[in-house]
Amino acid sequence: AIGVTATGLSEQAANAQAGGQGSAAGTSTAAGETYPFYGEHQAGIQTPPQDHLVFMVFDVTTTSATELQVMLAKWSAAIAQYTQGLAVGTVEPERELAVPGDTGEAAGMGANQLTVTVGFAPSMFDGRFGWAKYKPAVLNDLPAFASDALTPEFTGGDICVQACASDPQVAYHAIRNLARMARTTATTRWTVQGFGRASRSADQATPRNLMGFKDGTRNIVGDDEFAQQVWVGADSDQQWMTGGTYLVARKIHMLIETWDTDYIGDQHAVFGRTKMEGAPLSGAAEFDTPDFAATGADGKSVIPANSHVALAAHENNGGTKILRRGYNFTDGIDSVGRLDAGLMFISFQHDPAQFIALQQKLGSMDRLNEYIRHVGSGVFAVPPGLAAAGDYYGKALFA
Numbered sequence: 001a002i003g004v005t006a007t008g009l010s011e012q013a014a015n016a017q018a019g020g021q022g023s024a025a026g027t028s029t030a031a032g033e034t035y036p037f038y039g040e041h042q043a044g045i046q047t048p049p050q051d052h053l054v055f056m057v058f059d060v061t062t063t064s065a066t067e068l069q070v071m072l073a074k075w076s077a078a079i080a081q082y083t084q085g086l087a088v089g090t091v092e093p094e095r096e097l098a099v100p101g102d103t104g105e106a107a108g109m110g111a112n113q114l115t116v117t118v119g120f121a122p123s124m125f126d127g128r129f130g131w132a133k134y135k136p137a138v139l140n141d142l143p144a145f146a147s148d149a150l151t152p153e154f155t156g157g158d159i160c161v162q163a164c165a166s167d168p169q170v171a172y173h174a175i176r177n178l179a180r181m182a183r184t185t186a187t188t189r190w191t192v193q194g195f196g197r198a199s200r201s202a203d204q205a206t207p208r209n210l211m212g213f214k215d216g217t218r219n220i221v222g223d224d225e226f227a228q229q230v231w232v233g234a235d236s237d238q239q240w241m242t243g244g245t246y247l248v249a250r251k252i253h254m255l256i257e258t259w260d261t262d263y264i265g266d267q268h269a270v271f272g273r274t275k276m277e278g279a280p281l282s283g284a285a286e287f288d289t290p291d292f293a294a295t296g297a298d299g300k301s302v303i304p305a306n307s308h309v310a311l312a313a314h315e316n317n318g319g320t321k322i323l324r325r326g327y328n329f330t331d332g333i334d335s336v337g338r339l340d341a342g343l344m345f346i347s348f349q350h351d352p353a354q355f356i357a358l359q360q361k362l363g364s365m366d367r368l369n370e371y372i373r374h375v376g377s378g379v380f381a382v383p384p385g386l387a388a389a390g391d392y393y394g395k396a397l398f399a
């Protein structure tokens with residue numbers, strides 16, 4: 001679903017579809033490529049994952065519903081501009097004493113496939129803004145999971161904003177200017193910058209996570225699966241969520257030095273897949289269907305029952321699937337020189353219970369737990385896409 005900006009760059013819209021939710025993957029990363037902003041669903045979910053992420057969570061500091069409403073309306077108008085490669089306000093005002101409207105670092109860079117996705121945490125429905133009656137029954141803080149190592153620096157908050165783009169500076173510019181616009185209404189709480197996608201859509205090659213494995217092989221693809229597993233239907237207890245979804249964010253630190261000493265046979269057994277090809281241990285090629293019943297000469301399962309994929313696969317979870325749209329991240333090195341890096345896990349599902357069911361199993365049984373720590377967490381209701389100019393995030397909640 002790639003459009004072309006007013007700058008008239010090359011036509012990439014072979015599979016273009018309103019709403020930014022098409023499954024077409026742009027192979028080029030031309031600066032002028034845009035995804036439609038208005039549509040049934042927010043962009044940045046079914047959109048083929050771009051290469052860069054800036055994820056930021058805000059705390060709303062005002063207690064005034066009107067101030068919140070104004071901020072959300074301003075954000076909506078600004079995001080409509082940024083995602084089309086346009087600025088909000090001038091970088092260099094004519095009057096010497098005027099403050100620039102736009103900070104300028106993305107000037108002339110184009111949209112770079114920018115999408116911005118906004119979600120509301122359970123805390124937004126605590127009564128501060130008159131939203132309590134609109135709280136979806138399924139939107140609650142995530143339960144504690146076995147092996148959680150959550151830190152307050154990367155947990156909680158009121159509103160999440162996910163900016164994805166094919167250029168990191170374009171994604172950062174959008175988030176920075178939204179934070180600037182929010183200043184008297186909301187403050188920054190935590191953020192993660194992702195530098196490499198760790199998921200795929202239908203037409204994209206599978207990328208690798210920082211453990212060196214292909215990640216995203218068996219992801220949700222296709223409109224039918226999105227309808228069944230990702231989008232909230234009209235049967236929701238809250239009509240304003242129809243066409244929306246729920247975002248779960250988990251900042252997952254990898255114990256990279258430990259992983260890097262592990263022998264390859266164990267690495268294969270941890271995931272239940274091979275490293276280079278990404279094939280299930282029961283098969284030979286990446287997209288072979290895993291056979292969880294296959295046993296070897298020793299009578300043991302070829303794909304270990306406590307491997308990551310055996311525990312997470314829909315075949316072993318009553319058909320439950322989630323859309324994974326995570327990113328690799330690094331925060332440099334820690335205080336004793338270890339690599340501080342991992343996976344910014346982001347999933348979308350029509351009910352957070354889908355993630356919860358999987359993580360309850362993974363958190364207690366996954367062989368991968370020896371090498372990872374979940375250090376950050378959040379769950380957010382992502383409203384549907386905006387209809388047209390004048391619509392804004394959460395508009396229905398101010399009725």
Ligand SMILES: C=CC1=C(C)c2cc3[nH]c(cc4nc(cc5[nH]c(cc1n2)c(C)c5CCC(=O)O)C(CCC(=O)O)=C4C)c(C)c3C=C
Nearest residue numbers: 209213214215216217218252309312313314343358359372
């Ligand atoms: C609760 C959900 C999940 C968390 C948290 C999670 C963390 C995590 N995953 C990897 C690497 C891989 N995951 C793979 C598959 C996979 N993972 C989940 C869910 C969670 N992962 C699911 C539902 C699946 C699909 C399982 C299936 O149907 O077979 C894979 C294999 C390739 C693939 O299909 O994508 C890898 C590799 C890491 C490194 C990680 C935490 C850091």
Ligand SMILES: [Fe+2]
Nearest residue numbers: 308309312324
């Ligand atoms: Fe996984």
